[in-house]
Amino acid sequence: MNVSENLAEIQERIAKACEKSSRNPEEVNIIAVTKYVSVERAREAIQAGIRHLGENRVDGFLHKQEVIQEHVDWHFIGTLQSRKVKKVIDQLDYLHSLDRLSLAKEIEKRASKSVSCFVQVNVSGEESKHGMKPQEVENFIRDLKEYPSIQVIGLMTMAPYTDDENVLRGCFRTMRELRDQIREKNYSHAPCNYLSMGMSNDFEIAVEEGATHVRIGTSLVGKETV
Numbered sequence: 272m273n274v275s276e277n278l279a280e281i282q283e284r285i286a287k288a289c290e291k292s293s294r295n296p297e298e299v300n301i302i303a304v305t306k307y308v309s310v311e312r313a314r315e316a317i318q319a320g321i322r323h324l325g326e327n328r329v330d331g332f333l334h335k336q337e338v339i340q341e342h343v344d345w346h347f348i349g350t351l352q353s354r355k356v357k358k359v360i361d362q363l364d365y366l367h368s369l370d371r372l373s374l375a376k377e378i379e380k381r382a383s384k385s386v387s388c389f390v391q392v393n394v395s396g397e398e399s400k401h402g403m404k405p406q407e408v409e410n411f412i413r414d415l416k417e418y419p420s421i422q423v424i425g426l427m428t429m430a431p432y433t434d435d436e437n438v439l440r441g442c443f444r445t446m447r448e449l450r451d452q453i454r455e456k457n458y459s460h461a462p463c464n465y466l467s468m469g470m471s472n473d474f475e476i477a478v479e480e481g482a483t484h485v486r487i488g489t490s491l492v493g494k495e496t497v
Contacts, residue, residue, distance in 0.1 A: 274312070275319040277491050281474075285485070288478040299478055302346050304470075304488030306331055308495045310338050316492050317341045325367075325486055329355045336362055348427075348467075348486055350401050353377040360386060367391065367427045367467050367486075370402050372411070375418045382420040389427035389467045389484075392449065394442045400429055405449055412453055412461045423458075425465030425483065426450050430473055439473050443480035450481075 281301065289296045302323040305313040313324060313335055324339075326332035327349025336345055344364040351359070351368055356377040360366075361384060369375065369388040378386055390412060393402035403411055408426070415421050426449060430442040446468055453463040469477025471490035478485065488494070 274315040274492055277493075278316070278319045278321065281487060281491060284475055285478055288475040292479045292481075294478070294481075298483055300484045301491070302348070302467075302484055302486045303491050304348065304486050305335060305492055306349075307488060308492045310335055312492050312495060313339060314341070317343060321491075323484075325488075329358055332359055333362065346484075346486075357381045365389065365424075368401065369421070369423075372414065375415055375421055379418040379420050384420070385422050386420055387422050387424045389425045389465065390423055392426050392428045392446060394428045394445050394449075395431045397431060402428065405445065408449060409453060409456075412458065412463070416458070416460050419460070421460065423453075423461035423463055425463055425467060426453070427467035427484075429470070430468065430477070432472065436476060439476045440480060443468055443477050443482065447481040 285299050286296045300323055302325040303316040303321045304325045306327050323344045323346055325346040325348040332347055346365045347359060347363045348367040353374055360378055360382045365387050367389045368391045370391040391402035392405055392408055393400045394405055412423055426446055428446050430439050446466055450463055450466055465483040466481050467484040469482045469485040471487050474485040
């Protein structure tokens with residue numbers, strides 16, 4: 272698998288999606304999800320031009336960060352247990368899974384710097400997915416004002432795994448509208464400018480609907496046994 276070729280193809284597909292929706296491709300950040308691949312494959316992604324790496328397990332996150340010395344932004348994209356916050360909170364650049372006040376309290380207790388967070392929203396309503404209900408998000412973000420270490424930079428969601436474009440587009444559009452509602456409030460602690468949504472199977476639709484961060488694993492770096 273040639274990561275450079277994969278990246279070029281993904282960038283071309285993003286550019287076409289941006290053209291359809293009158294967006295600038297430079298607004299879209301590609302996060303290489305490296306949880307299923309080796310350090311060597313992650314380095315290939317960096318050498319190809321990737322500047323964002325995403326991990327969803329604490330041990331994998333810490334291991335790759337320890338070994339990889341290249342300058343990249345580190346995204347923790349998985350569910351973060353409160354008891355593990357102290358291990359990673361000062362090591363990450365972005366947290367994509369803030370979804371409860373108990374986690375916010377632990378971050379506030381453990382963080383020694385401001386933490387850029389995406390609030391995770393379960394827009395599909397699937398029981399298997401983490402995240403807040405859309406109708407809970409605004410009150411939750413308002414309450415986060417009490418936690419000065421937390422900066423809400425955007426919202427994150429995972430759409431259902433389906434080929435139904437209407438379902439996917441509806442989920443992503445709902446997220447964009449919710450993001451816009453929050454952004455219009457002009458909260459100093461929650462500028463909420465970004466949308467983390469879209470993965471290997473649906474990132475083009477996500478980009479058409481406003482995604483600023485897409486989390487791509489299999490299509491970019493593949494899948495290995497690590």
